[in-house]
Amino acid sequence: MAGAYVYKFLTAKSGKGTLDTPSLALNIIRKKFYSLIYFDNAATTKPCDEAVKAAANALTAAFGNPSSRHRVGMDAEILLRQARDRLAMSLGCAEDEIFFTSGATESNNTAILSACENKIKRLPRVVTTTVEHPSVKACFDKLEKLGAEVVRVAPDENGDITDKMIFDAVNDRTCLVSCMLVNNETGYVLPTAKAFAMIKRKYPDCITHCDAVQGFMKLPFKAKTLFADLISVSGHKIHGAKGVGVLFIKKGTKIAPFMLGGGQEKGFRSGTENLPAIAAMGEAVKLLTPTIDSRLQYVTELREYLVEKLSEIDGIEINSKPSALPYVTSIAMPNFKSETLLNYLSDRGICVSSGSACSKGKKSTVLQEFRISAEKTDSTLRVSFCAENTKAEIDELCKTLKRASGELCTIKRK
Amino acid sequence: MKEIILAKFGEIVLKGLNKNNFEDALLRNVKRRLKRLGKFDYWKAQSTLYIKPLDDGIDVDEAVDRVKKVFGIAKVARAISVPKEWNEITAAVSAYLDEALACANTFKVKAKRADKKFPMSSPEICTELGGYILDNYPHLSVDVHNPDVVVNVEIRENAFIHAGSEDAAGGIPVGTSGRAMLLLSGGIDSPVAGYMMAKRGVSVSAIHFESPPYTSERARLKVEKLASIMAEYCGAINFHCVPFTEIQEVLREQAPEELFTILMRRLMMEVAQRICDKEDISALVTGESLGQVASQTMGAMVCTDNACRMPVFRPLIGMDKSEIVAISRKINTFETSIEPYEDCCTVFTPKHPKTRPVLQDVIDAQNSFDYEPLIQKCVEETKVYTITAF
Numbered sequence: 001m002a003g004a005y006v007y008k009f010l011t012a013k014s015g016k017g018t019l020d021t022p023s024l025a026l027n028i029i030r031k032k033f034y035s036l037i038y039f040d041n042a043a044t045t046k047p048c049d050e051a052v053k054a055a056a057n058a059l060t061a062a063f064g065n066p067s068s069r070h071r072v073g074m075d076a077e078i079l080l081r082q083a084r085d086r087l088a089m090s091l092g093c094a095e096d097e098i099f100f101t102s103g104a105t106e107s108n109n110t111a112i113l114s115a116c117e118n119k120i121k122r123l124p125r126v127v128t129t130t131v132e133h134p135s136v137k138a139c140f141d142k143l144e145k146l147g148a149e150v151v152r153v154a155p156d157e158n159g160d161i162t163d164k165m166i167f168d169a170v171n172d173r174t175c176l177v178s179c180m181l182v183n184n185e186t187g188y189v190l191p192t193a194k195a196f197a198m199i200k201r202k203y204p205d206c207i208t209h210c211d212a213v214q215g216f217m218k219l220p221f222k223a224k225t226l227f228a229d230l231i232s233v234s235g236h237k238i239h240g241a242k243g244v245g246v247l248f249i250k251k252g253t254k255i256a257p258f259m260l261g262g263g264q265e266k267g268f269r270s271g272t273e274n275l276p277a278i279a280a281m282g283e284a285v286k287l288l289t290p291t292i293d294s295r296l297q298y299v300t301e302l303r304e305y306l307v308e309k310l311s312e313i314d315g316i317e318i319n320s321k322p323s324a325l326p327y328v329t330s331i332a333m334p335n336f337k338s339e340t341l342l343n344y345l346s347d348r349g350i351c352v353s354s355g356s357a358c359s360k361g362k363k364s365t366v367l368q369e370f371r372i373s374a375e376k377t378d379s380t381l382r383v384s385f386c387a388e389n390t391k392a393e394i395d396e397l398c399k400t401l402k403r404a405s406g407e408l409c410t411i412k413r414k
Numbered sequence: 415m416k417e418i419i420l421a422k423f424g425e426i427v428l429k430g431l432n433k434n435n436f437e438d439a440l441l442r443n444v445k446r447r448l449k450r451l452g453k454f455d456y457w458k459a460q461s462t463l464y465i466k467p468l469d470d471g472i473d474v475d476e477a478v479d480r481v482k483k484v485f486g487i488a489k490v491a492r493a494i495s496v497p498k499e500w501n502e503i504t505a506a507v508s509a510y511l512d513e514a515l516a517c518a519n520t521f522k523v524k525a526k527r528a529d530k531k532f533p534m535s536s537p538e539i540c541t542e543l544g545g546y547i548l549d550n551y552p553h554l555s556v557d558v559h560n561p562d563v564v565v566n567v568e569i570r571e572n573a574f575i576h577a578g579s580e581d582a583a584g585g586i587p588v589g590t591s592g593r594a595m596l597l598l599s600g601g602i603d604s605p606v607a608g609y610m611m612a613k614r615g616v617s618v619s620a621i622h623f624e625s626p627p628y629t630s631e632r633a634r635l636k637v638e639k640l641a642s643i644m645a646e647y648c649g650a651i652n653f654h655c656v657p658f659t660e661i662q663e664v665l666r667e668q669a670p671e672e673l674f675t676i677l678m679r680r681l682m683m684e685v686a687q688r689i690c691d692k693e694d695i696s697a698l699v700t701g702e703s704l705g706q707v708a709s710q711t712m713g714a715m716v717c718t719d720n721a722c723r724m725p726v727f728r729p730l731i732g733m734d735k736s737e738i739v740a741i742s743r744k745i746n747t748f749e750t751s752i753e754p755y756e757d758c759c760t761v762f763t764p765k766h767p768k769t770r771p772v773l774q775d776v777i778d779a780q781n782s783f784d785y786e787p788l789i790q791k792c793v794e795e796t797k798v799y800t801i802t803a804f
Contacts, residue, residue, distance in 0.1 A: 087702075103784070112443045336626075337756070337761075339628075339629075339630060339755075339756045340627055340629075340761075342630070343626060343627035343628070343630045343631075344627040346630075347626065347627055408627070408628075408665070409520075409628075409662075409663050409762065411668040
């Protein structure tokens with residue numbers, strides 16, 4: 001599974017002809033083939049072979065409904081249990097603390113909205129940061145509309161959030177504190193574990209939630225070392241499949257169910273389990289858990305190499321701090337717009353993203369929160385690695401960026 | 415009980431000896447829009463186009479929606495047709511309008527007797543049928559000013575019964591006013607401009623300038639989608655996609671910054687006109703609205719038009735943004751228009767563009783560099799394809 005694999009590109013037909021569905025002009029297959037360099041692993045990752053096999057197995061041999069009592073249902077249930085055990089092991093928790101959801105967005109929504117549902121009248125304060133993923137941010141915006149007192153901790157003038165800042169925002173009337181582990185746009189590692197430890201010691205009743213999507217399988221952490229009552233992770237960011245996520249709920253944490261129905265997931269999350277994706281996630285976790293440290297070491301080398309190579313190109317600045325998680329590197333070429341660079345790289349088979357893939361064209365407020373100037377946020381590219389990327393690919397990226405800075409017209413006049 | 419669609423002609427009823435041309439064009443356009451829904455029978459009588467579904471499975475709701483978007487039709491009604499017998503008419507009223515009458519509080523009857531051989535006069539039909547309805551739906555009362563339901567009876571070669579007509583697109587049939595080339599950027603205004611010209615019978619082709627890698631493939635897909643929405647009104651659109659990157663890059667290097675946009679627009683017009691010449695198209699259409707942005711001031715338009723040999727129609731010239739947005743919502747292009755992709759007009763926009771450019775300066779700036787080879791290349795490399803509605 002080297003980073004480069006063959007990928008079919010599509011183009012519209014040239015010359016006169018009829019396209020019945022123009023926005024699907026892509027029906028006509030381009031005859032060009034590119035080797036693809038994929039540096040957008042923070043958006044999604046390529047499923048590993050083991051995950052693909054597991055998903056295929058769950059779609060064919062074990063296609064049953066895990067709730068069915070017969071043989072085929074039994075086979076499916078075994079797969080479900082295996083996946084649950086693997087997730088439990090990776091988070092260092094009991095298997096009955098793992099709840100499968102449709103993805104990290106659902107995990108975050110459930111965690112935040114349901115945890116507050118019954119408590120918000122008694123404990124009206126909730127705490128979060130200003131650099132959260134939209135699926136967390138939107139939930140707090142909703143809580144604010146419902147009358148909660150929302151405290152959003154913003155980075156200081158150096159773009160840092162300290163454990164003390166989060167701790168200070170919490171008081172004895174706080175019902176929930178939610179803080180991500182790793183920022184998705186810059187790779188900034190938040191002091192979540194330390195802050196949660198302090199909070200839990202002083203306010204044991206305050207629920208702690210961690211959106212660990214970008215840190216899961218990349219940083220060594222367990223539910224206990226994070227001091228979190230609720231943890232959200234996602235399947236497709238760790239070489240699993242899309243459409244599955246996990247919400248860890250620490251035993252004893254009272255959360256109202258978010259989806260009602262047939263009583264799956266112990267009545268907490270009804271709806272027939274998405275077994276193919278769950279099985280794939282289980283396999284991916286099994287494969288990745290033993291290699292967290294070695295991969296981190298390798299990717300650190302990649303990051304150092306990238307920074308070194310980029311320093312040879314004029315006008316490139318690194319937005320990410322040296323202390324950031326090396327998997328995600330935010331860079332800026334202030335003379336060019338992100339979209340232009342993105343198109344230029346994409347035409348040459350290199351996939352990166354501007355800001356985060358979720359926002360597709362919208363301006364990122366998170367980068368501004370990290371005190372990155374407006375001029376740079378318009379010119380930002382996010383390069384996110386996985387362990388399959390190579391130094392040769394980084395060479396290609398830097399070569400192409402260098403060529404871009406020569407070929408493309410700048411925004412600013414010379 | 416089969417429903418039939420009555421499409422009432424709009425202003426083409428006022429036409430003189432060439433009325434047939436308009437009616438034929440209208441019929442062609444309606445047929446083209448309904449072709450994919452199934453087989454229909456069409457006939458014209460007394461400024462009305464009758465459309466009768468021939469298959470049972472035809473989605474009449476969809477057919478009505480489509481007919482409503484064909485220019486040249488002022489009103490559309492769905493009716494049922496019965497023989498001109500009094501018993502048949504009353505039976506049809508209580509069967510076809512049962513639900514509407516049961517839910518209403520007040521009603522009125524409107525009659526139109528085109529066939530003067532029918533024994534009752536229009537007022538007689540109204541009284542008799544009103545009496546019949548009052549007998550059968552005792553909870554109703556008559557209100558001739560603000561009725562909840564209007565029961566329409568039209569006596570023609572058959573009796574048609576319907577509960578009122580809905581407004582349709584209006585205008586005159588596409589294809590009766592010549593051909594024009596719309597400069598389609600992907601914003602809110604240009605699709606509306608194309609719609610307005612098509613409403614006056616113009617058959618619209620579109621030209622889109624793209625500048626990869628400054629603009630993305632998604633931006634082009636967005637414009638194609640806009641064209642396909644427009645095609646519901648305008649008919650199939652010949653879509654021209656011009657690779658414009660090189661000209662923009664050269665302008666960026668050569669031209670004075672504050673004149674960038676005006677020079678770019680002049681060159682766009684030049685490319686568009688050459689394509690028009692090739693395809694025998696006689697005018698250009700843009701979505702400009704006076705004073706909206708720096709390139710849409712009167713001074714800027716004078717400079718742009720100086721590069722034009724053919725008329726440039728600007729149907730939005732006197733409209734406010736809010737009025738344009740209202741139309742774009744009506745024709746359903748708004749949601750697509752606001753998708754956030756860079757388009758050729760927003761790449762390299764100067765910080766301080768000239769709002770009152772001097773024509774001679776602009777001409778001098780354009781003459782300081784030989785754009786001819788670039789323009790020719792643009793025209794040659796233009797991709798053309800037809801975009802139809804879904």
